[in-house]
Amino acid sequence: MTETPAPKPPADALERFRRIVGPKGWSTDQDVMAPHLSDWRGAYHGAAAMLLKPRTTDEVRRIVKTANEFNIALVPQGGNTSLCGASVPGSSGNEVVVSLTRMRTIRDVDPLNYAITVDAGLTLQEVQDEAAKVGRLFPLSLGAEGTAEIGGAISTNAGGVNVLKYGNMRSLVLGVEAVLPNGDLFADLTGLRKDNTGYDLKQLLIGAEGTLGIITAATLALFPSLKANATALAAVPGPKAAVELLALAREASSDHVTSFEIMARPTLDLVFQHIPGCTDPLAKPYDWYALIELGSPRSHDLLRRRLEDILTTALDKNLVLDGALAANVAQANTLWRIRHGIPEAEKKAGTAIKHDISVPVSKMPAFMQATAGALEDFIPGVELNVFGHIGDGNLHYNVRRWPDITDEEFAEKRLEVSNLVYAKVQDFGGSISAEHGIGVLKKDVLASTKPVEILNAMRLIKSALDPKGIMNPGKVI
Numbered sequence: 001m002t003e004t005p006a007p008k009p010p011a012d013a014l015e016r017f018r019r020i021v022g023p024k025g026w027s028t029d030q031d032v033m034a035p036h037l038s039d040w041r042g043a044y045h046g047a048a049a050m051l052l053k054p055r056t057t058d059e060v061r062r063i064v065k066t067a068n069e070f071n072i073a074l075v076p077q078g079g080n081t082s083l084c085g086a087s088v089p090g091s092s093g094n095e096v097v098v099s100l101t102r103m104r105t106i107r108d109v110d111p112l113n114y115a116i117t118v119d120a121g122l123t124l125q126e127v128q129d130e131a132a133k134v135g136r137l138f139p140l141s142l143g144a145e146g147t148a149e150i151g152g153a154i155s156t157n158a159g160g161v162n163v164l165k166y167g168n169m170r171s172l173v174l175g176v177e178a179v180l181p182n183g184d185l186f187a188d189l190t191g192l193r194k195d196n197t198g199y200d201l202k203q204l205l206i207g208a209e210g211t212l213g214i215i216t217a218a219t220l221a222l223f224p225s226l227k228a229n230a231t232a233l234a235a236v237p238g239p240k241a242a243v244e245l246l247a248l249a250r251e252a253s254s255d256h257v258t259s260f261e262i263m264a265r266p267t268l269d270l271v272f273q274h275i276p277g278c279t280d281p282l283a284k285p286y287d288w289y290a291l292i293e294l295g296s297p298r299s300h301d302l303l304r305r306r307l308e309d310i311l312t313t314a315l316d317k318n319l320v321l322d323g324a325l326a327a328n329v330a331q332a333n334t335l336w337r338i339r340h341g342i343p344e345a346e347k348k349a350g351t352a353i354k355h356d357i358s359v360p361v362s363k364m365p366a367f368m369q370a371t372a373g374a375l376e377d378f379i380p381g382v383e384l385n386v387f388g389h390i391g392d393g394n395l396h397y398n399v400r401r402w403p404d405i406t407d408e409e410f411a412e413k414r415l416e417v418s419n420l421v422y423a424k425v426q427d428f429g430g431s432i433s434a435e436h437g438i439g440v441l442k443k444d445v446l447a448s449t450k451p452v453e454i455l456n457a458m459r460l461i462k463s464a465l466d467p468k469g470i471m472n473p474g475k476v477i
């Protein structure tokens, strides 16, 4: 497997690409390519020899066969919302970006099998909408769902706000169609829930961040539509109370909790400062908040009443200090706007050292206390933006840039701060990447934290499937 940058694509290979996708399917214009060469956060900027936008699986297959023949590096791309630099090319200018955005066919909707088969370029929101038309729920939901695509979400094994109830993307994928690095078609759109016929190879493609092939379509699991919902924002005394509130809510709601998110006050303040229309629904500020949602497919489930009872019990047990219970969908959306506004507010607020980590839910309070203490010792007065899917044991644990520090000093400290956070994650048996992936951002951390035997197995798989290293080079391993 080659580790050196891919060579410059020869003119006749580029001509072949142009013929495969037709006049509307390619560009070398810098203005047209620009949105595909930088990431959502503006942290990574690359260059490309060409942008390709195939419309069919056969076009993707012919592109990959050509790339394999000429040893051309390909960067598969969906909505380009990656938060770890996985979706943009490197700086050589020799890589070719393959955007799946024009692959948009809904191939099959099967309400009785609770399944939908779609091209990789549909957005998460579009698949949610298609499922809703037949009374079904596609539950993967995250802040970028209007832009993030099925192929990208599978390739990052995306999580989001409903993992607690429905699992992450890996649990929702029943089948995958993909083009492997040698141009072979991996056709496995079975829609089966049971299939024990040897290695389940689609699992390798899920979460591979485009390093093992290009996903062209998927069969996804659906669920009954939710007909009753209840949403509340509760002020809680701290992370320990939040975890206990979650346990209480799961039990008292017959496990109807679909989302359980935690947010620290400084994080909320960022949203109120930077996202127009977001205001504090409670009369006074508190240190910590939990956003709770219950959902049920039965319309007669009185979930609002149940959530009210849960909050009342929690108040009695000092697990909740105050709360706002949404009276209708509009009010629920207002509460969710606060949560979904966080990434945008952070982006507007400027530099922070970001971590997307997980530890077992039960260990979360001790992890948070230990990590905040160690950071305070290291940078007295440090400010943290902590929020995320605590119900899944997953936090976005971000350290804000502190005042009176030069760019150079901050760049130096960045690594030390992250090492400190990741050391605590390891102490508590956690993961350095819960849902965003590895990309470029966490390659070094992965190399230094994953057992060498597992890394070796990953490298063997990569070199077996992609011996020339043409698929998204420089990412993950």
Ligand SMILES: Cc1cc2nc3c(=O)[nH]c(=O)nc-3n(C[C@H](O)[C@H](O)[C@H](O)COP(=O)(O)OP(=O)(O)OC[C@H]3O[C@@H](n4cnc5c(N)ncnc54)[C@H](O)[C@@H]3O)c2cc1C
Residues within 6 Å of the ligand: 040, 075, 076, 077, 078, 079, 080, 081, 082, 083, 086, 087, 100, 120, 141, 142, 143, 144, 147, 148, 149, 150, 151, 152, 153, 154, 155, 156, 157, 158, 159, 160, 161, 208, 209, 210, 211, 213, 214, 215, 216, 343, 344, 435, 436, 472, 475
């Ligand atoms: C505001 C915001 C909120 C977010 N919230 C969450 C969240 O709650 N949970 C979460 O998990 N993530 C979240 N993300 C991260 C991101 O949205 C997800 O990782 C998403 O799944 C990426 O989808 P995409 O189509 O944008 O993929 P891209 O960013 O285009 O690509 C991501 C990776 O997948 C590869 N890839 C893309 N398409 C294909 C394909 N067809 N075949 C093979 N490889 C492919 C790329 O090469 C890259 O490695 C958020 C991002 C933003 C900007």
